[in-house]
Amino acid sequence: MSKQFDVIVIGGGPGGYIGAIRAAQLGFNVACIDEWKNDKGGPAPGGTCTNVGCIPSKALLQSSEHFEHAHKHFAEHGISTGKVTMDVAKMVGRKDAVVKQNNDGILYLFKKNKVSFFHGRGSFVKAVEGGYEIKVAGAAEETLVGKQVIVATGSNARALPGVAFDEENILSNDGALRIGAVPKKLGVIGSGVIGLEMGSVWRRLGADVTVLEGLPTFLGAVDEQIAKEAKKAFDKQGLKIELGVKIGEIKTGKKGKESKVSVAYTNAKGEAQALEVDKLIVSIGRVPNTIGLNAEAVGLQLDERGAIVVDGDCRTNLPGVWAVGDVVRGPMLAHKAEEEGVAVAERIAGQHGHVNFNTIPWVIYTSPEIAWVGRTEQQLKEQGVKYKAGTFPFLANGRARALGDTTGMVKFLADAATDEILGVHIVGPMASELIAEAVVAMEFKASAEDIARICRAHPSLSEATKEAALAVDKRTLNF
Numbered sequence: 001m002s003k004q005f006d007v008i009v010i011g012g013g014p015g016g017y018i019g020a021i022r023a024a025q026l027g028f029n030v031a032c033i034d035e036w037k038n039d040k041g042g043p044a045p046g047g048t049c050t051n052v053g054c055i056p057s058k059a060l061l062q063s064s065e066h067f068e069h070a071h072k073h074f075a076e077h078g079i080s081t082g083k084v085t086m087d088v089a090k091m092v093g094r095k096d097a098v099v100k101q102n103n104d105g106i107l108y109l110f111k112k113n114k115v116s117f118f119h120g121r122g123s124f125v126k127a128v129e130g131g132y133e134i135k136v137a138g139a140a141e142e143t144l145v146g147k148q149v150i151v152a153t154g155s156n157a158r159a160l161p162g163v164a165f166d167e168e169n170i171l172s173n174d175g176a177l178r179i180g181a182v183p184k185k186l187g188v189i190g191s192g193v194i195g196l197e198m199g200s201v202w203r204r205l206g207a208d209v210t211v212l213e214g215l216p217t218f219l220g221a222v223d224e225q226i227a228k229e230a231k232k233a234f235d236k237q238g239l240k241i242e243l244g245v246k247i248g249e250i251k252t253g254k255k256g257k258e259s260k261v262s263v264a265y266t267n268a269k270g271e272a273q274a275l276e277v278d279k280l281i282v283s284i285g286r287v288p289n290t291i292g293l294n295a296e297a298v299g300l301q302l303d304e305r306g307a308i309v310v311d312g313d314c315r316t317n318l319p320g321v322w323a324v325g326d327v328v329r330g331p332m333l334a335h336k337a338e339e340e341g342v343a344v345a346e347r348i349a350g351q352h353g354h355v356n357f358n359t360i361p362w363v364i365y366t367s368p369e370i371a372w373v374g375r376t377e378q379q380l381k382e383q384g385v386k387y388k389a390g391t392f393p394f395l396a397n398g399r400a401r402a403l404g405d406t407t408g409m410v411k412f413l414a415d416a417a418t419d420e421i422l423g424v425h426i427v428g429p430m431a432s433e434l435i436a437e438a439v440v441a442m443e444f445k446a447s448a449e450d451i452a453r454i455c456r457a458h459p460s461l462s463e464a465t466k467e468a469a470l471a472v473d474k475r476t477l478n479f
């Protein structure tokens with residue numbers, strides 16, 4: 001006998017579990033199916049984000065930042081310690097505990113919101129009268145029927161052609177979050193968000209890290225001025241970043257007792273190079289995941305990248321089937337997935353859920369942090385938009401000086417004629433938190449003048465935001 005639901009969500013990552021909760025809040029009878037297993041084989045909802053993405057990476061970034069502070073910066077404050085050491089197993093254990101808290105939190109939220117959770121793989125069986133039959137293959141097999149289906153099956157790490165992840169020496173994000181001891185030499189292929197964050201963790205703990213990037217520009221999606229400032233900081237920290245490389249053969253083997261990875265590549269000048277490392281993280285992007293969904297059974301349309309084809313409102317080619325998050329077009333970000341999950345639940349309820357792609361913030365949680373929303377200066381130039389720019393350095397911010405963290409700046413870009421904010425770009429302390437104000441400002445179509453006239457607590461990093469807004473009109477007060 002099949003179980004009937006108004007809404008079935010396949011995938012319990014940020015897109016799926018948030019969509020399921022919102023649909024339940026709206027009065028629907030909702031099921032959420034997720035196949036992720038914890039180390040004991042039990043359910044671990046939360047998807048990539050909770051299990052091997054946003055949350056564990058930030059836990060390790062926090063631990064490694066504490067280590068670096070104790071190691072390098074406590075002395076400036078007059079604090080002396082004995083030899084600072086790092087127990088990597090304990091750090092990884094703490095990270096696992098943080099992940100479990102989040103998994104358990106989601107299971108609790110499902111209960112609280114009366115979402116029926118099914119642990120196993122969900123796949124389409126067939127379209128039925130007024131909905132779809134979905135099979136759950138888990139510890140027990142179940143058949144569900146849903147009037148509406150939201151697919152939120154996420155993405156997987158992209159491997160280099162012919163170089164499979166063994167998660168021992170050649171690591172995806174999953175293996176990169178489980179390294180058991182600080183490698184002497186670590187290679188990272190790809191200087192995107194994940195490569196830089198993971199490279200930073202192990203660099204802070206003492207690894208000699210080399211990042212190889214195929215593109216000739218560093219962080220091409222980031223405002224050039226901000227990317228340059230970040231690059232200077234990473235160079236100073238000893239993170240070696242080589243741009244414009246072409247990766248050749250990658251071999252794994254043993255050198256003495258230790259296993260090694262050798263990477264042959266050509267540098268930007270076309271010269272043949274070799275990099276020998278203990279571990280290699282490959283972070284060259286992610287591919288939409290529809291493995292096991294049996295999309296063909298119902299004729300769900302995928303594009304050439306394997307992403308589910310959706311319109312602006314996340315409708316697929318099938319009536320009553322929606323798709324959200326990493327498995328569809330758009331930025332692969334947890335908060336974008338969540339926004340889409342909410343919007344779809346509201347659309348199913350006949351409301352007008354909407355995601356504003358122009359105000360989705362981006363953050364790279366390195367030190368300094370990099371965060372931005374809206375358009376970059378290079379985009380405005382390409383688009384022929386007349387703009388004004390204002391920057392304010394953290395060096396001139398009292399709170400940043402007191403924190404001992406004065407790297408970077410806040411940058412505002414505003415329309416030359418209307419003063420409407422077109423983009424805000426931050427590199428520096430707490431950029432991840434400061435950017436929220438810029439997102440709110442842009443959602444409300446604020447002008448730089450609006451932000452410049454709002455009072456800030458003193459001393460606070462947010463004063464740098466106000467000052468950068470003032471700088472648009474060339475009237476900073478503290479610089």
Ligand SMILES: Cc1cc2nc3c(=O)[nH]c(=O)nc-3n(C[C@H](O)[C@H](O)[C@H](O)COP(=O)(O)OP(=O)(O)OC[C@H]3O[C@@H](n4cnc5c(N)ncnc54)[C@H](O)[C@@H]3O)c2cc1C
Binds near residue numbers: 011053292331365
């Ligand atoms: C190392 C790393 C760090 C990241 N850091 C950040 C960050 O700081 N901020 C940010 O915004 N984003 C970050 N991301 C990206 C973020 O994790 C993703 O954008 C987000 O998880 C996408 O959410 P989703 O719900 O679409 O998919 P996912 O989180 O991938 O969840 C999909 C879920 O569906 C399940 N599933 C798949 N197929 C089936 C099936 N057939 N049946 C049942 N279950 C199925 C999967 O097991 C998984 O649990 C990071 C990613 C990585 C790898």
